[in-house]
Amino acid sequence: MGMSIPVEQNKRPVEHQRVPKIDEDVTTVIVQVGEIAETQKKHTALLERHTLLLKEIKQNQIDARLDRRVLLTRQERTEIAVANLGDEVSDLKTDVSQIKDTLGVILSRLPEQPAA
Known part of the structure; x- marks a missing residue:
């Protein structure tokens, strides 16, 4: 058989420095997601007020x-x-004019009275 590589050599050693960095990145993402959620709540409240x-x-x-x-x-x-x-005022004016004419006719038919 050909040369085989021992199993222990196939495994990469764990980089202990990367684990804290990953934890830090995850924490940062969680904080940012929380901030985004708060911003969304504020925006939702603003939109609701705007709608009202x-x-x-x-x-x-x-x-x-x-x-x-x-x-x-x-x-x-x-x-x-x-x-x-x-229209009513105009009709009243016409009526008054007719009354004046009628009074004029009536007065013209009365005998003249001597002045006192």
């Missing part, structure tokens, strides 16, 4: 639109009422 604020803003916009519609409806009703008042 957006909902509130949207509701305020909806309310404002409804209020605006109500105001526009009231304004339209007021404008219609004002226009109707204008």
Whole structure:
């Protein structure tokens, strides 16, 4: 048979200096993962607040639109009422004019009274 290498020579000696370095690296990774988790919690809280604020803003916009519609409806009703008042005033002027004409006719038919 050919030369065989003893089993003990196949094994590499454990590098005792690498084990603490690996432990240190693992600890660093664990700390960093914890920091990332905390950052994610903060971001999640911010996103939740942001979402609530957006909902509130949207509701305020909806309310404002409804209020605006109500105001526009009231304004339209007021404008219609004002226009109707204008028509009524015009009708009253016509009526007063007709009354004056009628009084003029009545007065013209009365006999003249001598001045006292």
